[in-house]
Amino acid sequence: MLANSAMLDRRQFNAVLLGASAIVTSSARAQQVADIDIAIIGAGAAGLVAAHRAREKGLKARIFEARNRVGGRIFTDESLGAPFDAGAFYIHFAERNPWKRIAEDLKVELVDDDTLWGGFNVFRNGQPIPPDERMRRRGAFGRLTAAVEAENPGADLSFAEAARRHAPELESAAEGMTLLSLGEEAEHVSIRDYQMLDSGEDFVMPSGYGHLLERYSRGLDIALMTPVTEIDSRGPGVRITGPRGTVTARAAIVTVPVSVLQAGGIRFLPDMPETTRTALDGLRMGALTKVALKVEGNRFGLSPWTQFFDQGSGALGADLLNFEFWPFERDLVIVFLGGNFARDLSKAGEAIAIATVRERLVTILGKDAEKAITGGRLAGWSADPYALGGYSIARPGHAGARKALEAPFNGLVYLAGEANAGAASMTAGGAALAATRVVDDIATRLAR
Ligand SMILES: Cc1cc2nc3c(=O)[nH]c(=O)nc-3n(C[C@H](O)[C@H](O)[C@H](O)COP(=O)(O)OP(=O)(O)OC[C@H]3O[C@@H](n4cnc5c(N)ncnc54)[C@H](O)[C@@H]3O)c2cc1C
Structure with missing residues (x-):
């Protein structure tokens, strides 16, 4: 379990909610005296960056996190x-x-x-594969990379189909590539979405990515062990509800994984627009x-x-x-x-x-x-009930789903996270970029 300086104890948490329930007795009054500008759901990469960005913009933000630690899928x-x-x-x-x-x-x-780099070997059932097969496999990976690059970006096929169309033997290389880089069978991966992903220089931290997020979270207003179950944006303002009470904010940023939304982990009032639902259906x-x-x-x-x-x-x-x-x-x-x-x-x-x-x-x-x-x-x-998977994959034929998730609903509720980060999607960096974009948008709207 991560010790977290931002962790509220039970007493503090009740005080947070008591304070909050006092401000929602009248929704009209709540709009005027809502004690926070932005409610952020989730203390992962997106949520933490959103809270820092809100602070830079002079907005009061509070994070509501279901787990007893920050970091989400970074731990x-x-x-x-x-x-x-x-x-x-x-x-x-x-x-x-x-x-x-x-x-x-x-x-x-x-x-x-x-x-x-420390070297590399390939086995089948624990036995090293023969050198000629290893050469063939290496060749197949090279050809696969070229085939993916050459694939007509207009055709949003599965990664597996795109590989098969070039040469049937590339399918096995495609499967290996998507399973170990995306965690998904190649049949379920949109080649077009894959093609648009960013690449560049990679760095690692010996002290741990999770520890970086834990340090970065210090000093933020974070209510841990606070799962949000309902977001009501019928106005004025947005009412954020969990098992222990309700808080009112001027806008909400929902950073939970798309799988949590797909599973109905949060009830939205009014319901999510059809375009958002369709976009969610396009991801897995x-x-x-x-x-x-x-x-x-x-x-x-x-x-x-x-x-x-x-x-x-x-x-x-x-x-x-x-x-x-x-x-x-x-x-x-x-x-x-x-x-x-x-x-x-x-x-x-x-x-x-x-x-x-x-x-x-x-x-x-x-x-x-x-x-x-x-x-x-x-x-x-x-x-894990608050992750329900590794990261988002666009299904074949649904490469546009990520972009469609960028539209706020009811002008008050925004989705931000690794799933809707364009070319940076699937990553912690993408989650951070999406969160920054959304807070900047909210800041502009609230200033009007
Ligand atoms: C095994 C694995 C390896 C990976 N490797 C890399 C890598 O090397 N580099 C990289 O950039 N990315 C990697 N990723 C992806 C990266 O972890 C994610 O893209 C990133 O952490 C997503 O951040 P997020 O803020 O969008 O979502 P999350 O981190 O999932 O944050 C969402 C938060 O919402 C909380 N939550 C969920 N439901 C509720 C609720 N109802 N109420 C309140 N809170 C709720 C969750 O507990 C979570 O803390 C990897 C992922 C996995 C699983």
Whole structure:
């Protein structure tokens, strides 16, 4: 559990709500005396950046967060002794990613991802694949990248279909690529959405992305353990309701994952407009998942950052695992998985997930690994009720969904987060950029 300086204790929280309920006895009066300008739902990357931006604009904002910690899908887990990031790890496209500047301002060490190379091998059922097959696979990845780039952007096919159209054997490479980079089967990924995503320089933080967000949250007005269940924008103002009371604000920013909205986690009054609903239907959540194994006393001759891909016995990469050894020289192996395999293991629970990846690692490294593996953690985002997945994927034919989610409803309720961040979507940087755009828009509207 993250200790958080912004955490309110139960008594403070009640005071927050008591103060709030006093201001909503008359909705007309509430408009005049609403004690906050912006209610922000969610204390992840988008929510925290929105709160800072609101403060810069002279607006009073409060964050309502369901969990007992900040960070959302960014969390540095220290339960195995050595820290690892259970969610986001890379500061992608650092050239325009606000988290790079935030990390620099907070004097957090940044390491260029290009320096983290430790070697690489490919296995099938724990056995190294023959060199000629490895060459063929490498060739297929190269051809796939070229094929994706060449695909007519007008045709919004699935990633799998686009690969098949170029050469049937590219489909398996496509599956591997989308499972381990997006956490989703290639059949469900819009090629057009994928093509428009930003890339650039990547950086990592040895101290942990989650710790960066925790530090950045200090001093903000954050009500933790405060799930929002209803947002009423019938006016005047917006009424934000949770199990413990109601608060009135002049505008609301909803940063919860699209999966939480799809699952009806928040009731909107009036209902979301049809355009927003249709846009939500065009997205789904990938299931990028990590299992961290603690491995002590034996490095098995492998350098830090070595990567092993292991294709199990399933078809087309269905049970593909990527092992990353000794990050930052720590006694950890981080295992990545995605798609339905990851969903099933997340649902099955931590013990089964750890046992599954442990067995696969022992097959690769041999019996000595059995006693070296002393613990494990599952970061099962798909089974987490406040995430319900890894990050948003646009379905084939729905590359326009992200843009459609930018329109506020009733002029008062805005969505912001990784799902509607244009070319920066799916990332923490995108969440930050979307939040900044939305707060600037609200500030302009409120100033009118
Ligand atoms: C395994 C994995 C690896 C990743 N790797 C990277 C990476 O390397 N780099 C990168 O940039 N991105 C990565 N991502 C994606 C990144 O984590 C997300 O894009 C980003 O964290 C999303 O931020 P957000 O603020 O939009 O949403 P969230 O972080 O999900 O924040 C939303 C907040 O809303 C809260 N909430 C939900 N429901 C309610 C409710 N009803 N009431 C109140 N609060 C609620 C949640 O608890 C959460 O704190 C990864 C994600 C995963 C899962």
